[in-house]
Amino acid sequence: MEERAKMMFGEILDDVRKYHPLIHNITNYVTVNDCANILLACGGSPIMSDDIDEVEEITSICGGLNINIGTLNQRTIPAMFASGKKANELGHPVVLDPVGAGASALRTDTAVQLMQQVKFSVIRGNSSEIKTLAMGSGSTKGVDANVNDVITEDNLEKAIGFAKAFAEKSHAIIAITGVIDIVADAEKAYCIYNGHPMMSRITGTGCQLSALTAAFITACPENILEAAAAAVCTMGVCGEMAYKRMGKVDGNATYRNYIIDAVCNIDSNTLEKMARFKIK
Amino acid sequence: MEERAKMMFGEILDDVRKYHPLIHNITNYVTVNDCANILLACGGSPIMSDDIDEVEEITSICGGLNINIGTLNQRTIPAMFASGKKANELGHPVVLDPVGAGASALRTDTAVQLMQQVKFSVIRGNSSEIKTLAMGSGSTKGVDANVNDVITEDNLEKAIGFAKAFAEKSHAIIAITGVIDIVADAEKAYCIYNGHPMMSRITGTGCQLSALTAAFITACPENILEAAAAAVCTMGVCGEMAYKRMGKVDGNATYRNYIIDAVCNIDSNTLEKMARFKIK
Amino acid sequence: MEERAKMMFGEILDDVRKYHPLIHNITNYVTVNDCANILLACGGSPIMSDDIDEVEEITSICGGLNINIGTLNQRTIPAMFASGKKANELGHPVVLDPVGAGASALRTDTAVQLMQQVKFSVIRGNSSEIKTLAMGSGSTKGVDANVNDVITEDNLEKAIGFAKAFAEKSHAIIAITGVIDIVADAEKAYCIYNGHPMMSRITGTGCQLSALTAAFITACPENILEAAAAAVCTMGVCGEMAYKRMGKVDGNATYRNYIIDAVCNIDSNTLEKMARFKIK
Secondary structure, three states, rough: HHHHHHHHHHHHHHHHHHOOOOOEEEOOOOHHHHHHHHHHHHEEEOOOEOOOOOOOHHHHHHHEEEEEOOOOOOOOHHHHHHHOOOHHHHHEEEEEEOOOOEHHHHHHHHHHHHHHHOOEEEEEOOOHHHHHHHOOOOOOEEOEEOOOOOOOOOOOOHHHHHHHHHHHHHHEEEEOOOOHHHHHHHOOEEOOOOOHHHHHHOOOHHHHHHHHHHHHHHHHHHHHHHHHHHHHHHHHHHHHHHHHHOOOOOOOOHHHHHHHOOOOOHHHHHHHHOOOOOOO | HHHHHHHHHHHHHHHHHHOOOOOEEEOOOOOOOHHHHHHHOOOOOEEEEEOOOOHHHHHHHEEEEEEEOOOOOOHHHHHHHHHHHHHHHHHOOEEOOOEEEOHHHHHHHHHHHHHHHOOOEEEOHHHHHHHHHHHHHOOEOOOOOHHHHOOOOOOHHHHHHHHHHHHHHOOOEEOOOOOOOOOOOOOOOOEEEEOHHHHHOOOOHHHHHHHHHHHHHHHHHHHHHHHHHHHHHHHHHHHHHHHHHHOOOOOHHHHHHHHHHHHHHHOHHHHHHHOEEEEE | HHHHHHHHHHHHHHHHHHOOEEEEEEEEOOOOOHHHOOOOOOHHHHOOOOOOOOOOHHHHHOOOEEOOOOOOOOOOOHHHHHHHHHHHHOOOOEEEEOOOOOHHHHHHHHHHHHHOOOOOOEEEOHHHHHHHHHHHOOOOEEOOOOOOOOOOOHHHHHHHHHHHHHHHHHHOEEEEEOOEEEOOOOEEEEEEOOOOHHHOOOOOOHHHHHHHHHHHHHHHHHHHHHHHHHHHHHHHHHHHHHHOOOOOOOOOHHHHHHHHHHHHHHOOHHHHOOOOOEOO
16 A cells, blocks of 8 residues: 555656646745745745735635745734635635644634634644644644654554544644654544654744645645645655765755755655655 | 947946945845845845835935835835835935736736836846736736746747837836846847756746846946846856756755855856847 | 853853753844754754734743844834843843844834843844944944944954943943954953854844854853853854855855854864954
């Protein structure tokens, strides 16, 4: 089953390169440039726009929408709702990245209300953020996961159960990323082992992955679970490829560039060979 | 005529390095860091400021102004008008980059109204954006040009005619960038063949070029057509120099850095040697 | 005395790596990504948030606060005051980076009022910005220091006197950075000779240093003068290490990455060996 999925991941990557999905991003100003460049790297095309007076129009000319609540504010929050609803109307795939949900009431409430008013195709966050959404409240160490929430082999079965249950409840694919990534719908979970610990030393690998996920699911809307898992796998494999390039004096700035470079260069064969996951 | 222009381009670059033009940028948050770094790379100095309560003062202490409407919003739009008018009052050169004009009514209308209320020295965009401004309406594939609007050898003469006519009507130098770049006033057009297709795989090469153009025309206000053409040529040449440095595993993130590095290192001799253009 | 301080700087760096200080940044959108990455590079953790509805909460979950007034605006200014006061209430260290104070009344007034209403642990800026704050008014060439304000061996004693007097008056550590950096409280000044002129060709080395300083003083709150001096020294040493890596075709974009890489890799031994300063 995993072998067949690997081939599918390769085909999905090829589709992204073929269809050049145009993605509307309402995202934070911290990592926005990297999100744009990773979308271009994978074969997609980005447009960033967050003003209430244009977001519905921008959503309409795009194929997919990526809503990221990092550096959310009173001006951009209404734009998130308006574009999310417009995307739903048009049947466009929508990704939610609940950056820092649990770190403030504003973030938690905004994410929870977005989930109530917008149908998301995929919700991608770290374990603390996703736990916060599932509970409707929570606590997050800034934008990183709490140590207690880290997914390991020991609590993997439980985490899979949680992801599937939350996917069922939210009618969205749930992507929890960390040391082990889980991408699940109500019935099936991909447990992905790709990636490198150094990725957590760069700001915005999560934001970049959400943008990438939006491109993948927009290119393959008929198969959103696999497309989301393929995006997570691609990011992890590229993190590994980039780490192999690192010289002794390279640090997180160079690593950031190498990951985006890897996304730019990876082909479906490499993705198929390097992908490591189990289906549960 | 081209040989003389090449020497002039070299002299203009030397002037930028000599006069260190200070440029006020009201620009989008996607590519703002690259705009600042390319201004420093060319020998200029950037300041970014977009609040209505300070933009006129900031414009006043600078030599030139660069208005870029990417991620425009209700807060920054009035600041664009205020600083543009102040720059006109002071006789400072002003660049307009109509990012995504045609992609939303807000962008189209803002750009059109800016053109009505502010005198721009140079308007730089892709062919779809410039066409939208010339028509007062249009459609743009996000922030990239529509395939139908691409300038090739086949439609070059027509595009030159369009650029000259729009330059005459708008009283601005028109810079249309793409596979072939056209920089024109009402009577004379530079058709520039520098650049590399890979540049479209990076976010913000257009934004960076607009910032660069502001620096070039501020350093050489007596010769704005040539200064704008020199900026476009420099960006293209640097795109070629950067591409030559690319290794097998390098991608768009590294390429982005290499282009700015090339702007940092290029000298007037190299620019003169590598510049490829016709004057029509 | 200098030898003992060098060892202390090394210990402070080790503490940053050990305690992973979480820093709340209200900062400009130009250099925000580099600020986040340098915080991760040094061993800290960043969170960026500037909305009035969440900044107090975000400040509360962090260990320290970094307020940078670059691209300040009507929306973010109240957030700066609110988070500064909350940090004071909680006894968290707070850094002020008065970017462009002197370039507009809005920047000067905001910085001056912040100093009246918030107790800052460290104020870090270039000589023109700090002079502006000390006078309550001033003029700055955009975001760079005026030539007249540059600190050299010739005016060093006077500059030290000024820094100590302003430190006494403001009850803050004053960090004036430039060719020679001065980090002073009312009685003691570190005159730091590390760094490289090329650092001024990158946007945001100052902003990055302020973020770094916030991490260092948050990790070592009992010794803020030395922690701030250690941060300034680390940035300078990393600027030197990065410059040594530069190849012939590298420019400011690559240099930017190399500096952050150096912060990622520097160890306390290297810092101790390469630190160059006098205590006065």
